Amino acid sequence: MFRSYPTRPLPLPSLRSLLPALLGLAVLSLSNGCATTSSTAAPPTALQSFDSLYAGAVTAESLAINTTTAAVTSKLISPAQGQQILSVTDAIQALLAAANAAAQLGNTATANANLAKALGSIAIISACLTAKPLTVATFGACTAKLTAPAVQS
């Protein structure tokens, strides 16, 4: 009944494609407060493990949540909009957990698909939070089509 899966590392090329998304999130975050700051990170050249991308995605999600918290506290967005982001980020966290579990089992395709969906949703949230001006109306328009992503198995 218990099936054994290979534990070899995920192939680099497939995961490498997700690195620009993480960098994009970092740049988006930088542009939020420091429009003139330039990123000094070199273009991604290699990737050794899934764990770094996973940890990076979780951290990027935390950054988006922290920014949402600040926006709610500052009344730039409504509590209902904050709740919407909370629901979506809960779904994103489920995606990341599924991606990590799949990676540990050597299921590259599922790991990649879930990680990519998670990063896509984080990118949308980050973009909406960095829209200028950030108001209840602009945030509502930006997140109108934002839905909780579903885990791919």
Next chain:
Amino acid sequence: MTAEAILALITAGAQALPSLLALFQKASSGTAVTPAEVAAALSGYETARAGLVAAIAAAETPSAGGTA
């Protein structure tokens, strides 16, 4: 957007950005992260989520400092 709101947003970003960039640099250079770093990322997520839940609750609560 008020200066106070901008400062709040910058502060929120500054809290998580250094670790995000560090993880990205590790991914770029092929340096593996440690289990402790993964655990720290997850812990940061839990803290961030709790903060958002608290902020939503506070924003939904009518101000107690109103005039009688």
